[in-house]
Amino acid sequence: MTTIVVGGGPAGLAAAIELRRLGAGRVVVLEREAEPGGVPRHCDHLGFGLLDLHRLLGGPRYAARYAALAERAGVEIRSRTSVTDWAAPMEVGTTSPRGVETISADAIVLATGCRERPRSARLVPGTRPAGVFTTGALQQIVHLQRERVGRRAVVVGAEHVSFSAVLTLAQAGAEAVAMVTEYPAHQTYAPLAWFAAGRRGVPILTGARVAAIRGRDRVDGVDLADVATGARLAIACDTVVFTGDWIPDHELARRGALAMDGASRAPRVDQAGRTSARGVFACGNLVHAAETADVAALGGRGVARGVATFLHTGSWPAPPVHVTCVPPVRWVAPGAIDPGEPLDVFRLRVDEPCANVDLVVAQGTREIWRRRYSALVPNRSIRAEVGGSPALRAEEALIFRIEARS
Amino acid sequence: MASRGRSDDGSPALTYDVAIVGAGVVGAAIARELGQYDLACVLVEAADDVGTGTSKANTAILHTGFDATPGTLEARLVRRGHALLLEHGPRLGIPIERVGALLVAWTDEQDAALAGIAAKAAENGYAATRRVERDELYRLEPHLGAGAVAALAVPDEHIICPFTTPLALATEAVANGVALRLGAAVERVAQADGAHVLETSAGSVVARWVVNAAGLHADTIDRLFGHDRFTVTPRRGELIVFDKLARPLVRHTILPVPTATTKGVLVAPTVFGNVVLGPTAEDVPDRAATGTTAEGLASLLGKGRRILPELVREEVTATYVGLRAATEHTDYQIAFHADQRYACAGGIRSTGLTASMAIAKHVAQGLRDAGLVLRRRDAFREIRMPNIGEAFPRPYQEPARVAAHPDYGCIVCHCERVTRGEILDAARAPIPARTLDGLRRRTRAAFGRCQGFYCLAEVTRLLAGATGETPARLLRTP
Numbered sequence: 032m033t034t035i036v037v038g039g040g041p042a043g044l045a046a047a048i049e050l051r052r053l054g055a056g057r058v059v060v061l062e063r064e065a066e067p068g069g070v071p072r073h074c075d076h077l078g079f080g081l082l083d084l085h086r087l088l089g090g091p092r093y094a095a096r097y098a099a100l101a102e103r104a105g106v107e108i109r110s111r112t113s114v115t116d117w118a119a120p121m122e123v124g125t126t127s128p129r130g131v132e133t134i135s136a137d138a139i140v141l142a143t144g145c146r147e148r149p150r151s152a153r154l155v156p157g158t159r160p161a162g163v164f165t166t167g168a169l170q171q172i173v174h175l176q177r178e179r180v181g182r183r184a185v186v187v188g189a190e191h192v193s194f195s196a197v198l199t200l201a202q203a204g205a206e207a208v209a210m211v212t213e214y215p216a217h218q219t220y221a222p223l224a225w226f227a228a229g230r231r232g233v234p235i236l237t238g239a240r241v242a243a244i245r246g247r248d249r250v251d252g253v254d255l256a257d258v259a260t261g262a263r264l265a266i267a268c269d270t271v272v273f274t275g276d277w278i279p280d281h282e283l284a285r286r287g288a289l290a291m292d293g294a295s296r297a298p299r300v301d302q303a304g305r306t307s308a309r310g311v312f313a314c315g316n317l318v319h320a321a322e323t324a325d326v327a328a329l330g331g332r333g334v335a336r337g338v339a340t341f342l343h344t345g346s347w348p349a350p351p352v353h354v355t356c357v358p359p360v361r362w363v364a365p366g367a368i369d370p371g372e373p374l375d376v377f378r379l380r381v382d383e384p385c386a387n388v389d390l391v392v393a394q395g396t397r398e399i400w401r402r403r404y405s406a407l408v409p410n411r412s413i414r415a416e417v418g419g420s421p422a423l424r425a426e427e428a429l430i431f432r433i434e435a436r437s
Numbered sequence: 438m439a440s441r442g443r444s445d446d447g448s449p450a451l452t453y454d455v456a457i458v459g460a461g462v463v464g465a466a467i468a469r470e471l472g473q474y475d476l477a478c479v480l481v482e483a484a485d486d487v488g489t490g491t492s493k494a495n496t497a498i499l500h501t502g503f504d505a506t507p508g509t510l511e512a513r514l515v516r517r518g519h520a521l522l523l524e525h526g527p528r529l530g531i532p533i534e535r536v537g538a539l540l541v542a543w544t545d546e547q548d549a550a551l552a553g554i555a556a557k558a559a560e561n562g563y564a565a566t567r568r569v570e571r572d573e574l575y576r577l578e579p580h581l582g583a584g585a586v587a588a589l590a591v592p593d594e595h596i597i598c599p600f601t602t603p604l605a606l607a608t609e610a611v612a613n614g615v616a617l618r619l620g621a622a623v624e625r626v627a628q629a630d631g632a633h634v635l636e637t638s639a640g641s642v643v644a645r646w647v648v649n650a651a652g653l654h655a656d657t658i659d660r661l662f663g664h665d666r667f668t669v670t671p672r673r674g675e676l677i678v679f680d681k682l683a684r685p686l687v688r689h690t691i692l693p694v695p696t697a698t699t700k701g702v703l704v705a706p707t708v709f710g711n712v713v714l715g716p717t718a719e720d721v722p723d724r725a726a727t728g729t730t731a732e733g734l735a736s737l738l739g740k741g742r743r744i745l746p747e748l749v750r751e752e753v754t755a756t757y758v759g760l761r762a763a764t765e766h767t768d769y770q771i772a773f774h775a776d777q778r779y780a781c782a783g784g785i786r787s788t789g790l791t792a793s794m795a796i797a798k799h800v801a802q803g804l805r806d807a808g809l810v811l812r813r814r815d816a817f818r819e820i821r822m823p824n825i826g827e828a829f830p831r832p833y834q835e836p837a838r839v840a841a842h843p844d845y846g847c848i849v850c851h852c853e854r855v856t857r858g859e860i861l862d863a864a865r866a867p868i869p870a871r872t873l874d875g876l877r878r879r880t881r882a883a884f885g886r887c888q889g890f891y892c893l894a895e896v897t898r899l900l901a902g903a904t905g906e907t908p909a910r911l912l913r914t915p
Contacts, residue, residue, distance in 0.1 A: 131834065165888070167891065249915060282681075286682075
């Protein structure tokens with residue numbers, strides 16, 4: 032029996048390692064980069080491994096550790112191997128320096144991760160000079176290629192990764208002259224905000240967005256607009272980093288015509304990571320863009336159990352209960368529930384800051400779960416440990432909503 | 438006649454027979470055309486690459502010319518250019534796809550106009566248009582927004598690669614001995630020993646004849662030769678490129694029924710497998726006004742939502758701006774001055790991509806009539822560009838190619854599936870990629886949905902290694 036895992040980041044490698052531990056047979060990880068490990072390879076800072084490996088590591092060491100664990104577990108890792116499309120329902124087409132091939136499998140796990148939306152996808156107007164990056168590109172240029180990027184940078188966004196971008200800029204000798212967020216406050220932990228930005232005196236401009244990028248060959252400034260009043264503010268800079276605003280790398284999932292969640296843009300999976308296509312699973316930041324690497328890895332480990340069960344029994348339960356949400360909840364994952372299995376942890380996001388609210392899960396008029404939150408912050412992972420095995424009715428959606436507390 | 442020397446050191450001692458000013462698609466086509474004759478030619482370009490102005494930023498459609506104004510030079514040259522590019526484009530490796538166009542009427546008034554448009558097409562020598570009733574229209578384009586009444590099918594409208602076209606023409610010119618001077622903006626023109634001395638920002642170029650194909654700056658060059666007959670007022674067009682996952686939503690180029698003032702906003706597939714929405718049309722005084730605007734993009738999304746509602750829910754890969762070289766005249770401004778040994782090919786708007794090869798033949802004939810001796814050379818060297826079109830096999834899909842050269846199996850830009858082999862090829866091409874934008878236009882690298890999130894660092898490193906540039910210079914790091 033063969034399982035193909037598409038993507039050799041934390042989720043894919045953790046899934047592969049666990050599959051081998053569960054005796055699931057041959058496991059092949061297809062990784063398009065030269066080295067496995069995923070995005071942590073170029074996150075050259077501490078903060079990795081706490082939940083999954085129970086130790087605190089830097090990104091590159093964490094990535095290397097997973098690669099070593101996978102090798103020790105007998106996982107076949109094929110790096111520089113791009114999955115270019117589906118060749119059949121359980122067969123993928125690949126290109127690598129070894130050649131153009133198709134590989135078939137008994138189960139396929141998609142762990143293709145996510146990326147930040149670049150400036151163009153955010154429809155930021157203006158000219159198109161050099162000097163505009165995402166955090167991903169910035170980290171690779173600075174940490175993998177050891178290059179400088181500029182002198183004065185504006186960081187667009189104020190979520191966790193935005194502060195990571197400020198640290199990367201500092202390491203490359205560039206000053207972050209401002210951070211910009213449409214929200215009324217930044218969306219990270221206070222200590223990280225202080226460590227990255229506060230102690231450097233980086234102003235966080237809240238309630239503002241980038242109205243235009245200026246410059247011909249190289250960025251020479253940005254125009255900011257106050258979200259409420261439209262008032263403009265010009266800032267001189269030579270670099271702009273667009274951070275966060277994640278989108279799953281869902282191209283293979285969509286080309287396979289998997290059912291998708293409209294809001295998260297992820298393939299819809301159930302508790303076991305099953306997609307709408309028999310034998311095809313999805314996990315990691317492909318289904319919840321973006322969680323930290325350890326959460327993605329735990330998701331990979333979790334999906335392995337579902338894959339092993341499928342390989343063993345061949346059963347593919349349907350139809351699931353759909354999971355939906357009401358604004359300001361933006362999306363919830365998993366987006367489908369198999370009533371025959373216990374509920375699990377749900378992960379969700381909100382569109383606006385909410386203080387002192389109840390998060391409620393209901394099916395029809397019946398309340399399944401309720402918990403009080405003192406604050407729900409946009410762009411920040413929200414975990415709802417619903418759990419249990421309530422008797423759910425098939426064909427009726429499970430709804431996540433927020434209620435203000437009086 | 439000058440010796441066929443390749444004195445590219447800028448020495449003014451070498452007198453070329455013809456200098457073509459402007460290496461856009463029109464200048465490149467003229468250079469290629471003249472390269473077939475026993476002449477020493479030079480193609481002089483202000484920018485650092487070929488095809489960086491109007492040529493690279495348009496809707497990339499190979500027009501039949503069905504809607505041109507009958508009897509104009511533009512109508513004639515677009516029609517002929519369409520045929521010439523269909524004949525030569527595939528040989529040159531230019532991606533061209535026959536998708537056909539549907540001119541969609543959304544109101545009864547627009548419906549009533551279709552017959553007149555068909556008649557005009559016939560007057561332009563294009564008789565293959567066909568009326569399409571509503572039911573068939575929605576069968577042809579199932580994702581079209583509600584409310585379309587009928588359409589006129591124009592089956593020979595094609596889509597074409599706007600980057601490969603000028604590069605292919607210029608490369609074939611260079612392969613046949615035409616010199617290329619990049620980064621040489623013409624600033625003054627003097628006369629010496631019966632020749633024109635073009636004083637450029639990178640030394641002087643001496644030529645007996647000069648052809649002005651300077652696009653947005655054609656009027657400026659024309660004035661250097663003492664003429665004052667037209668002024669370029671750029672017409673800004675903003676466009677939005679949607680992700681490849683949107684490509685199945687549309688099969689034809691969806692054209693609006695034109696009004697008196699504008700041809701309107703279209704939705705078209707691109708040869709890269711994306712979908713383009715645009716352009717807006719706005720006259721701007723500044724020839725460098727290549728910025729998008731919030732208003733322009735919002736207006737496009739509004740129109741797109743009506744034409745193809747599902748399109749605007751897909752991710753946007755890129756937005757860009759094209760400046761068309763519009764003048765106060767409605768037709769191309771092509772003129773010959775035998776006494777001055779000077780030709781002007783100005784006022785070539787967005788149709789210039791289609792018309793380029795016909796303009797080149799027209800200019801060559803005009804030069805001959807004006808007294809330039811054109812003798813065909815015995816050998817003409819043909820070239821073939823690397824395919825960057827999605828409808829034809831790309832290197833990553835070709836088992837034999839990957840087996841022979843593993844670099845073509847090493848995908849570096851994952852969104853556009855550009856391989857290490859193609860990037861190295863582009864850096865070593867006859868007209869090599871010297872900048873990241875130049876590399877994008879030759880290979881599509883870092884051009885896709887992630888805009889370099891994954892590949893920018895690696896692509897930059899590869900190009901730097903192959904060209905001898907530093908990554909910092911390529912990234913224009915201050």
